[in-house]
Amino acid sequence: MSDNVKAAVLVKPGMVEMREFPMPTPKKGAAVAKILLAGICGTDKHSYRGETRQFGGTSSAKDISLPLIQGHENVMVISDIDEEGSRSLEFHGEILKPGDRITMCPDVVCGKCHYCKHFAWYPWCDDMQFCYGNTRSCDEKEHLYGGFAEYIYIEPGTRIYKVPDGLPNEMAVLTELMCVTYTLDKAKEFYSFSGEGFGFNDTVVIQGVGPLGLAHIIKARMLGAGKIIVTDLSDYKLKLAKEFGADIAINVETTTEAERIDLVRQETRGLGADVVVECVGYPHVVNEGLTMLRKAGVYLEAGNFVDVGATPINMHMICSKNLRIVGMYNHAYTGYRPSMEMMLRDIKRFPWDKFISHKFPLKNTEQAIQASMEKDSMKVVIDPWQ
Ligand SMILES: [Zn+2]
Ligand SMILES: [Zn+2]
Missing domain, CATH: 3.90.180.10 (Medium-chain alcohol dehydrogenases, catalytic domain)
Incomplete structure (x- = not known):
């Protein structure tokens, strides 16, 4: 030594x-x-x-x-x-x-x-x-x-x-990193008493598939997710996400926000995603994620761990869809x-x-x-x- x-x-x-x-x-x-x-x-x-x-x-x-x-x-x-x-x-x-x-x-x-x-x-x-x-x-x-x-x-x-x-x-x-996927466990709990969020075979959207997003794909699969849809601007990361079990990978540089929201609806029989997880780490993606959710869907905020600023959100949508936003600090x-x-x-x-x-x-x-x-x-x- x-x-x-x-x-x-x-x-x-x-x-x-x-x-x-x-x-x-x-x-x-x-x-x-x-x-x-x-x-x-x-x-x-x-x-x-x-x-x-x-x-x-x-x-x-x-x-x-x-x-x-x-x-x-x-x-x-x-x-x-x-x-x-x-x-x-x-x-x-x-x-x-x-x-x-x-x-x-x-x-x-x-x-x-x-x-x-x-x-x-x-x-x-x-x-x-x-x-x-x-x-x-x-x-x-x-x-x-x-x-x-x-x-x-x-x-x-x-x-x-x-x-x-x-x-x-x-x-x-x-x-x-795997511990930080804890909000998916929380989303499971909400389902048990009010049908919010994450039931067996439910659709999970993950915004951003760097290491945090990839860990959420793994955890969502372990917990019984159905369709997993991911977004990112890196084709390399999107390809890897599919190898780890994502079904649909969308590049945000070659699609518009409206197209992505529409695609999530099409893939969920018009309902919207049950769970959306924010793993980008910047707030500008939050509104898109909330819009992708079905009524009584759950939004899991894992990425904005440090303060990188604010984003405008239309709170009416939180009311009108009975959404739940779950924050996450540490694990x-x-x-x-x-x-x-x-x-x-x-x-x-x-x-x-x-x-x-x-x-x-x-x-x-x-x-x-x-x-x-x-x-x-x-x-x-x-x-x-x-
Ligand atoms: Zn860490
Ligand atoms: Zn203390």
Whole structure:
């Protein structure tokens, strides 16, 4: 084990620099893990572009803390762990030891506020301690709080999940992303009491099929979707979406909004889609998605994770069609193990090896972030040991 740990640091928007930090020793309740793979998330791209406002409009609104080691979609192996950490860090109570492969929930909550007490499965915390790869600067404490590094420091209170044997690192690195498809589970719940949204064999439209959209195709299939219709401006992504189970793929650059809405109606016997999921990450697509819905349809807002502005919506349509809009921030802590076990169960059902389009070494992290913003990339990951 070397004395210094290399990390890629976002020093300001649009600028990543390689730095070295001392190898930490885990304090009480903590652990140090070697990063095996770290995914580049939509949030990382937003931060790199300088779109840094998160939790906007709530009491916990904040900007990311620079300089920052980004990376919160991490699959790791424990290299050093304190005795208390080995007993307390794993979410399901498993004992952790060096050599165990793990994933993590990046949000570390206070455990004491109204939301932590009333909604214990969900990080709505009003006093969020920090988010790995996102809101704790590498100037603080043990420095290594992001996945774009050789090692990461895991603080007490972090929710850690053991990776099931047989699940490749290239799939385990998608776990956090799969957890973010949680609103599809919510849409299922609404169906059970009022026929809103997502019943067996229902039509799901997914706006935007980057990694988040692709994860929603997979999850919708796992949950019993019927027809899946996707939109995007990249033919590469649309083709991949079909390989992962989308039935109809529409390029938004060669069709008009009216044509797309019409097509969704034709494909649903004139009714409209049961569920539409926003995975573009910009608000201008929302109105189109709402218009595609049937009466009592459900709109799932997963993409606008950072504040990139507003869009005009005619609220009459929400009334006249009895629509439900479900917002989504982060994901349930309870989603990690089910996501990993379901991915393992469906290892032969989807062409998982195509989900990751690029793998970059740590020193090329900036190039990797740029690649992740290209039209012809899907999930881009950092392999610090490549
Ligand atoms: Zn993410
Ligand atoms: Zn809290």
